[in-house]
Amino acid sequence: MDLYINIILLALMAITALAILRMTNIFAIVMLFGIFSFLSAVLFVVMDAVDVAFTEAAVGAGISTVLMIATMALIKNQEEKRPLGHRPWLPLLVVFITGAALVYGTLDIPAFGDPNAPAQKHVAPYYLEKSISDTGVPNVVTSVLASYRGFDTLGEVVVVFTAGIAVLILIGGRLTRPTKRRDK
Amino acid sequence: MMDYIIGHYNYWIAIFLMMVGFYIVISRGNLVKKIIGLNIFQVSVFLLYITMSTVKDGAAPIITEGVKLYSNPLPHVLILTAIVVGVATTALALALVIRIKEAYGTIEEDEIHEQDHSL
Amino acid sequence: MKHNLILRVTAKTLIPPIIIFALYVQFHGDFGPGGGFQAGVILSAAIILYSLLFGLDAAEKVITPTVARILASLGVLIYMGVGFATVLLGGNYLDYSVLADTQVAGQHLGILLVELGVGVTVCSVMLLIFFAFAGRGRP
Structure with a gap:
């Protein structure tokens, strides 16, 4: 049962991260980041790290969000501007190569919960x-x-x-x- | 095969989140969004550590009679302090963004470079 | 948010339980989940909630920035002071066993004091950061 909750929560976190990547409205991004933190806190409870979950819920979903909203109130512009001058495929290439190297590193790591x-x-x-x-x-x-x-x-x-x-x-x-x- | 995938799924999602955060940091120009990318990166590292600390059918590391198997408490300690330090450094980064906005009138990286004639 | 009656009434009933919960987390951290880091953040969250609803000036009357600054340094001082106390009592730095007659009692006392220092510093630093961010927009 724990395993299914774990899989679903991780999938939700991945989806939230992708949504943060695609959004341009800073307010929506900040709110989604609060959701992201909260999902990770729930995940920490599932993985038996109660103290960490406690801290993440109070800090990540609480204080960080308040500070980011306070910053937005001072900065006043809410839309991210796009596109940037440089080519979009270059960062994508860097990210894919780094990610592939890291996944290669996990192949002989002991399985989850061993x-x-x-x-x-x-x-x-x-x-x-x-x-x-x-x-x-x-x-x-x-x-x-x-x-x-x-x-x-x-x-x-x-x-x-x-x-x-x-x-x-x-x-x-x-x-x-x-x-x-x-x-x- | 299925067991292998389930056993490594956590690591792969942690790496995926790490790469999403990394991509946001290097490909987006808005400074607030960059900070959020760094935070996603940070949470992915937390996930990696807590994944390593989990023991199947283990309990939370609070000693109780009749429980034999506990999760590893050491990564919990490291991550607990890392979270609080993380919010303090995030606050510092946001304070820098506020000062940049006051000095340059914008928080887009390109426009800051343009004003500096250094692009 | 000053005119939102429902939010103000709900928050007023919520703030005291939040503060009591923070104290519980602080002093029950030896036996259940919790400790100085969490308690500090929860306590500062209560005051931040108060300031979001009743304005920054009202919150700064509860804890003035000067008091918060002194408390922030005091927490670090308590932590380091415990370390120096153990040195003066003949132990190693932060070896709490010498603080009381038995090892377990000494460790217990040391952990309690150290967690108190952590809680005080974390709470007041979070408040200071929030006051700095919120106060920046004032004319």
Whole structure:
């Protein structure tokens, strides 16, 4: 049953991505991206990653969409202009070659859900076995996040903090005068 | 054969989404759309990681009595933090777009190049 | 959206449960899905919803940008402070076992404090970013 839900959701995500590619109205694109994030959150629940799904639903479908709409309100033009000057087949060719190389790489990867895959055999069993006796925390994701890999998380928090500062530097103050373009 | 296709379907869709995102980034001139392309690319990477962490018939990695098989918690941790960092960097990119709009009056790549005489 | 009565009334009843849910996610993250990252985002979403309905100025009275800036740095400071506290108590950096008498109690306390730091920083940074974006359009 999980497998069918998985297949259908992935197909829906592919369709949404294609729709985003073909749309020209920026508002519609932003809304479709919200749907895309939400579909991926549902998919993460199906694949047993509840914490990730939680975050994706709150961040991807919530905050990102709000920020993009706020940007659109400031930018004011809603239509993407086309076509571009350069030839359309060149990016298509690049994408096809890259995609073919990546698909070739997946051919000998272990199948989806294989319990004997190398990814399952390295450090994960240690975390699952020792989490209760080491930290007393049943949610292994929390214990790995905050305790076993505390340094990682410290780095991530600092990155979020730095990004916040950078946004404040760029658009933090009120716009007092229209910025002039530099001299020609 | 069918098992093989079902076993690798997730990877192929992740690659397809990655390539759609990549195509949007390199072939479209609108900066907001480019950022959305990057975000699609990002979600495809999340999908790849979570696909690798899934174990068939496994439970979510919250230790409960009577459950033997869990999914791999490590990719969950990596992706969880990556999502929050991703939104922070997206906000930074959008802030840059706003400044570009204020300075050039447009967010189309071609027109920005034209104004710079560098195309 | 200022004149939309139905939205305003529904949102007013929704915001308190959202905040309580954020606190639940923050402090129940050890036992169920959740943690500092999710709680911070949910809490900031509640305030963003408030600001979408009642205007940016009203929201900035709830949390002024200055307070949000101080909180953003405070979260990182709590995280790093826990690390330095463990060093001063004789352990390694971010090795929480020395914080209490037993290893499990120490780890529990350390994880709680660290998640608190993460939640505070994420929430206030999201709010700061939103205030910056929404405030840019003001004359």
